[in-house]
Amino acid sequence: MKPIPAGTFMMGSPTSEPGRDEYNFGSSGELNETLHSVTLTRPFEIGDVEVTQHDFNIVMGYNPSFFVQCGSSCPVETITFDEALAFCNVLSLAKGLPPCFECTGKKKSTSCKLSSEYGSPYECQGYRLPTEAEWEYAARAGTQTALYSGALTQLDCANVDPKLGSIGWYVANSNAAYDSQTLTTCHENTYSVGTQQVRTRSANNFGLYDMAGNVWEFVHDCGQPYTSASQTDPIGPLKCPSESRIFRGGGLYSVAHFCRHAERADTPGNDIDAPDLGFRIVRTLP
Numbered sequence: 001m002k003p004i005p006a007g008t009f010m011m012g013s014p015t016s017e018p019g020r021d022e023y024n025f026g027s028s029g030e031l032n033e034t035l036h037s038v039t040l041t042r043p044f045e046i047g048d049v050e051v052t053q054h055d056f057n058i059v060m061g062y063n064p065s066f067f068v069q070c071g072s073s074c075p076v077e078t079i080t081f082d083e084a085l086a087f088c089n090v091l092s093l094a095k096g097l098p099p100c101f102e103c104t105g106k107k108k109s110t111s112c113k114l115s116s117e118y119g120s121p122y123e124c125q126g127y128r129l130p131t132e133a134e135w136e137y138a139a140r141a142g143t144q145t146a147l148y149s150g151a152l153t154q155l156d157c158a159n160v161d162p163k164l165g166s167i168g169w170y171v172a173n174s175n176a177a178y179d180s181q182t183l184t185t186c187h188e189n190t191y192s193v194g195t196q197q198v199r200t201r202s203a204n205n206f207g208l209y210d211m212a213g214n215v216w217e218f219v220h221d222c223g224q225p226y227t228s229a230s231q232t233d234p235i236g237p238l239k240c241p242s243e244s245r246i247f248r249g250g251g252l253y254s255v256a257h258f259c260r261h262a263e264r265a266d267t268p269g270n271d272i273d274a275p276d277l278g279f280r281i282v283r284t285l286p
Helices: 053-060 081-094 132-140
Strands: 002-004 007-011 036-040 044-046 101-104 111-114 182-186 189-193 216-222 245-248 282-284
Touching: 002 132, 007 132, 036 132, 044 132, 053 081, 081 101, 081 111, 132 216, 132 245
Parallel strands: none
Antiparallel strands: 002 044, 007 036, 044 282, 101 111, 182 189, 216 245
């Protein structure tokens, strides 16, 4: 876990950013990237990597991942939003921290909601998922370009973008050396891809790895349009259908522009537990 100070940043992207779509639509409705100032008043800590298969198995007692052959140091995936919240609860209890959620059921039948003790996730000091604002603030680590490593210059699938390739795994470079890799089509060409071990690309200024690519990461908010108005400790709707949960960062199947720090996505086709979808955890600091 890496400590992140409270602070103010510009959330979203300029209209001139390569790969930016002026309007993105998902199950949540409009997922635009309008630039706006955001102030986070609470410091927090965040996992320096996506939760791994090893960590998920140790905490929960099972490994739901499709890419098991990638190994224990690879991100856990093929999980639901509620499985991620259940993981946070079990970890909080193990660490003597208050659980942030009320959960019922097990594994894929798990159903969780924010505990009635809290008006927003920011108020709980147990483990949880980041809000959209916390995730983007942590990913940018004081930068304002498409990636913390710089601007994108290669948006096609065949050529690895030098800035993205140095920090993340995506369709152009995520070829895997194990049998369970899968095939995906990008711009009419076929690529063989799989997840990769964490901490194998360069970290950002906060010491965080894999904030672009490898697996998409769930955040706590449901989607809603941005406006240009300044916000303090923003949080999107807390309740929405499973297919409307927002995730960030791009994954192994993603083209370069989906890995930008401003990119927002939700779950197409109700595929709420996909092999390119994982999470990392945060905790509000006292």
